Amino acid sequence: MNKIAATVDNFGRAILENIEEMGRILILFLSVLAWMARPPLKLRLIFKQMEFVGVKSIFVVVLTGTFTGMVMALQGYYGFRMFNAESLVGSTVALGMTRELGPVLTALMVTARAGSAMAAELGTMRVTEQIDALYVMAANPVKHLIVPRVIAGVIMLPALTIVSDFMGILGGYFVGVPVLGINSGAFINNINKLVDLGDIYNGLIKAAFFGLILSVVGCYKGFNTTGGAEGVGKATTEAVVLAAISILISDYFLTAIMF
Amino acid sequence: MFLTRNTQPVTRKYMIKLVDIHKSFGQQKVLDGLNLDIEDGKTTVIIGGSGGGKSVLLKHIIGLLKPDSGQVFVDDIDIASLNDKGLNEVRKKFGMLFQEAALFDSMNVMGNVAFPLREHTRKKEKEIREIVRERLKAVGLLGVENKMPSELSGGMRKRVGLARAIAMHPQIVLFDEPTTGLDPVMTEAINELIVETQKNFDLTCVVISHDVQSIFTVGHKIAMLYKGRIIEYGTPEKIKMSSNPVLRQFLSGSLEGPISVI
Numbered sequence: 001m002n003k004i005a006a007t008v009d010n011f012g013r014a015i016l017e018n019i020e021e022m023g024r025i026l027i028l029f030l031s032v033l034a035w036m037a038r039p040p041l042k043l044r045l046i047f048k049q050m051e052f053v054g055v056k057s058i059f060v061v062v063l064t065g066t067f068t069g070m071v072m073a074l075q076g077y078y079g080f081r082m083f084n085a086e087s088l089v090g091s092t093v094a095l096g097m098t099r100e101l102g103p104v105l106t107a108l109m110v111t112a113r114a115g116s117a118m119a120a121e122l123g124t125m126r127v128t129e130q131i132d133a134l135y136v137m138a139a140n141p142v143k144h145l146i147v148p149r150v151i152a153g154v155i156m157l158p159a160l161t162i163v164s165d166f167m168g169i170l171g172g173y174f175v176g177v178p179v180l181g182i183n184s185g186a187f188i189n190n191i192n193k194l195v196d197l198g199d200i201y202n203g204l205i206k207a208a209f210f211g212l213i214l215s216v217v218g219c220y221k222g223f224n225t226t227g228g229a230e231g232v233g234k235a236t237t238e239a240v241v242l243a244a245i246s247i248l249i250s251d252y253f254l255t256a257i258m259f
Numbered sequence: 260m261f262l263t264r265n266t267q268p269v270t271r272k273y274m275i276k277l278v279d280i281h282k283s284f285g286q287q288k289v290l291d292g293l294n295l296d297i298e299d300g301k302t303t304v305i306i307g308g309s310g311g312g313k314s315v316l317l318k319h320i321i322g323l324l325k326p327d328s329g330q331v332f333v334d335d336i337d338i339a340s341l342n343d344k345g346l347n348e349v350r351k352k353f354g355m356l357f358q359e360a361a362l363f364d365s366m367n368v369m370g371n372v373a374f375p376l377r378e379h380t381r382k383k384e385k386e387i388r389e390i391v392r393e394r395l396k397a398v399g400l401l402g403v404e405n406k407m408p409s410e411l412s413g414g415m416r417k418r419v420g421l422a423r424a425i426a427m428h429p430q431i432v433l434f435d436e437p438t439t440g441l442d443p444v445m446t447e448a449i450n451e452l453i454v455e456t457q458k459n460f461d462l463t464c465v466v467i468s469h470d471v472q473s474i475f476t477v478g479h480k481i482a483m484l485y486k487g488r489i490i491e492y493g494t495p496e497k498i499k500m501s502s503n504p505v506l507r508q509f510l511s512g513s514l515e516g517p518i519s520v521i
Contacts, residue, residue: 129358129359129361130361130362130363132323133357133363135323135350136321136323136350137374137375138350138375138378138379139375139378140347
C-alpha cells in the first residue's frame with residue numbers, strides 16, 4: 001500500500017515540477033520581452049549571435065535540406081509511378097519542404113548546434129560566477145546574454161529555413177529530372193501551380209517560433225545550471241531534449257491552426 | 260549628512276551594517292542571527308571554516324542573496340528591501356573580486372576591465388582605454404590588454420579581476436577568498452596588492468578568507484564566523500590574544516577543539 005502511495009506521490013511531484021518549470025520558462029520569456037523593449041539593444045552582441053546561430057549553421061542546413069529533398073523525390077517517385085503521376089514529385093517535395101520539413105529539420109539541426117551551445121555557454125558562465133559578476137556590475141544578464149540569443153534565433157531560423165527549402169527543392173530536382181527521368185517542365189510547372197506563397201510564409205512563421213523555443217529553452221537551462229561541470233553537461237542535454245520535444249509538439253498545433 | 264570622500268575625515272563610522280540576518284537553504288541554517296558592522300575606509304576580514312557561510316554572507320552584502328529575515332544596510336540604505344533598479348544603483352558603489360576572478364572569457368583583458376566603464380559611463384573610447392591602462396598598472400599588469408583570460412595564469416587573472424573591480428573607483432570592494440589556489444609567493448603578492456589598493460583608492464574592503472597567514476597582513480579588523488554568527492570581532496592583536504577556543508583552534512589548525520571535522 002505504501003509503495004503505491006509513494007509511486008502516486010512521485011508521479012504527482014514530477015508533474016508539479018514540470019508545470020513549475022514551464023512557468024519559469026514563461027517568466028524568463030516575459031522578462032526577455034521586457035528587456036527587448038528597453039533600449040539600447042546591444043547590436044554588437046546581437047550580430048555576433050546571429051553569425052553564430054545563422055551563418056555558421058548554413059553548412060549543416062544545406063546538407064540536411066539537400067538530402068531530405070533528394071530522398072523525398074526518390075520515395076515519392078516510387079509511389080507516384082504506380083499512378084503514372086511522376087510529374088507530381090516536384091510539387092510534393094516543394095510542399096513537404098516549405099510547409100513541414102524545412103522549418104522542422106532546420107530547427108532540430110540548429111537546436112543541436114546552437115541551442116546546446118547556448119546552454120553550455122551560459123551554464124559555464126553560471127558555474128564560474130560570470131553571471132554573478134554581471135549582476136555585481138549592475139548589468140542585467142537577461143539583457144546582455146539572453147536577449148541577443150533570442151533575437152538571433154527568431155531572425156535566423158526563418159532565414160535558414162529559406163535556404164533549406166531552396167536546397168531541398170533543388171535536391172529533389174536533381175534526383176527527379178536527371179536521375180529518374182521526370183520531365184523538367186512538368187516538374188517545375190507543377191511546383192508553380194500547387195505551391196503558393198502562403199505555404200512558404202506559414203513555414204517561415206513556424207521557423208521563427210521554433211527559433212524562439214530553442215533559444216529560450218537553451219538559455220533557460222544554461223542560466224539555471226547548478227553543480228559544476230557535471231551540471232553544465234546535464235543542462236546541455238536537457239536543453240536539447242526539451243527544445244526538440246517542444247518543437248515537434250508545437251509543430252502539430254501550429255500546423256492545425258495555420259493550414 | 261553626506262560629506263564627500265577624500266575632502267573630509269570620515270564622520271560616519273560604518274559603511275555596512277548587517278542586522279540579525281537569518282538565511283536557510285532548505286533544512287540547512289547557514290546564517291543564524293548574524294550581526295556585523297563593517298568600518299568605513301578599513302579592511303575587514305571575515306574568517307571561518309570552509310562551507311561555513313562566508314560566501315553566503317558576502318553575497319548578502321551585495322544583494323545577490325536576500326536574507327530570510329534581517330537587514331543589510333549599505334551606506335545607510337537597507338538593500339534587502341530594494342527592487343532591482345534600486346539595487347543596481349547601490350551596486351555601483353561596489354567592486355568585487357571573485358574566487359576564480361570570474362572574467363568574461365568571451366572578452367579580452369581590455370574588454371573585461373572596460374566593461375563597467377562602457378556599461379555605466381558615457382566616456383569616450385580613448386578615455387576608457389586610458390583608465391583601463393591606469394588600473395592595470397595599479398595592479399602591476401601592463402601589456403596584457405589584448406590577451407584572453409584563458410591565456411593568463413591564476414595570479415594574473417586575479418589581478419585583472421581586481422583591476423575590473425576598481426575600474427569605476429568604487430567605495431567598497433569585496434574579495435571572495437582572494438588567495439585560494441595561489442602559491443605562497445603569489446599569495447603574498449596579492450595580499451600586498453590588496454593592502455596597497457585599499458590605501459591608494461581609499462576603499463572599504465571586505466575580505467573573506469580561511470588563509471591564516473593572509474588574515475593578519477590585510478585586515479584592520481577581523482571577524483570570525485562560526486555556526487552562522489560572528490563569535491569574535493576585533494583588531495588583529497585582539498584576535499591573536501583571544502582565548503575563544505573556536506578561534507584558537509582555527510588559527511592553530513588543530514584537529515582538537517570545538518570545530519568538528521566532517
